[in-house]
Amino acid sequence: MTTAKHAAANRTDAISILTDDHKNVKKLFKDFEKMKDKGDVADKEALVDQICAELTVHAEVEEEVFYPAARKAIKDDDMLNEAEVEHAGAKDLIEQIQSMDSSDPMYDAKVTVLGEYIDHHVEEEEKEMFPKARKTKLDLEALGEQIAALKETKQTRVMSGNGKQPRSGSSSARA
Numbered sequence: 622m623t624t625a626k627h628a629a630a631n632r633t634d635a636i637s638i639l640t641d642d643h644k645n646v647k648k649l650f651k652d653f654e655k656m657k658d659k660g661d662v663a664d665k666e667a668l669v670d671q672i673c674a675e676l677t678v679h680a681e682v683e684e685e686v687f688y689p690a691a692r693k694a695i696k697d698d699d700m701l702n703e704a705e706v707e708h709a710g711a712k713d714l715i716e717q718i719q720s721m722d723s724s725d726p727m728y729d730a731k732v733t734v735l736g737e738y739i740d741h742h743v744e745e746e747e748k749e750m751f752p753k754a755r756k757t758k759l760d761l762e763a764l765g766e767q768i769a770a771l772k773e774t775k776q777t778r779v780m781s782g783n784g785k786q787p788r789s790g791s792s793s794a795r796a
């Protein structure tokens with residue numbers, strides 16, 4: 622399920638895991654842009670479901686594990702508050718997309734805007750928050766372990782349909 626490229630390298634610290642998630646989801650948004658006008662509708666829906674699921678899991682582990690630890694260590698409440706507001710905005714868009722029919726004329730636009738929104742958010746994390754966190758005494762390996770375990774639990778929940786995914790029939794998208 623993970624790309625072999627990343628699985629091979631022993632990237633276990635919290636920031637490496639989160640950065641790999643960013644790369645992964647960026648690629649999924651790129652795939653969406655390629656297929657949105659010409660792709661098969663079921664494939665497109667499955668891809669969007671996957672994007673929403675991956676983003677939801679990623680945002681939750683940041684909110685539950687990484688952000689609280691970073692907030693304590695970095696002591697920059699403004700930065701952490703802004704990141705949380707951005708998560709809330711993304712979550713709102715994700716919920717709109719998940720409750721929408723893909724034939725809705727606004728569907729593609731919402732997914733594209735979500736991608737742009739995430740790009741901006743990820744850039745702030747990678748250029749500002751993560752470098753600041755690396756300069757602190759945070760135990761990034763221990764946080765990474767926590768994040769990896771929590772991700773697994775959450776992925777099982779989201780992929781088995783116990784998450785907030787009203788649409789059915791596309792759960793076989795992932796091998």
Ligand SMILES: [Fe+2]
Nearest residue numbers: 683704742746
């Ligand atoms: Fe984030």
Ligand SMILES: [Fe+2]
Nearest residue numbers: 639683743746
């Ligand atoms: Fe992130």
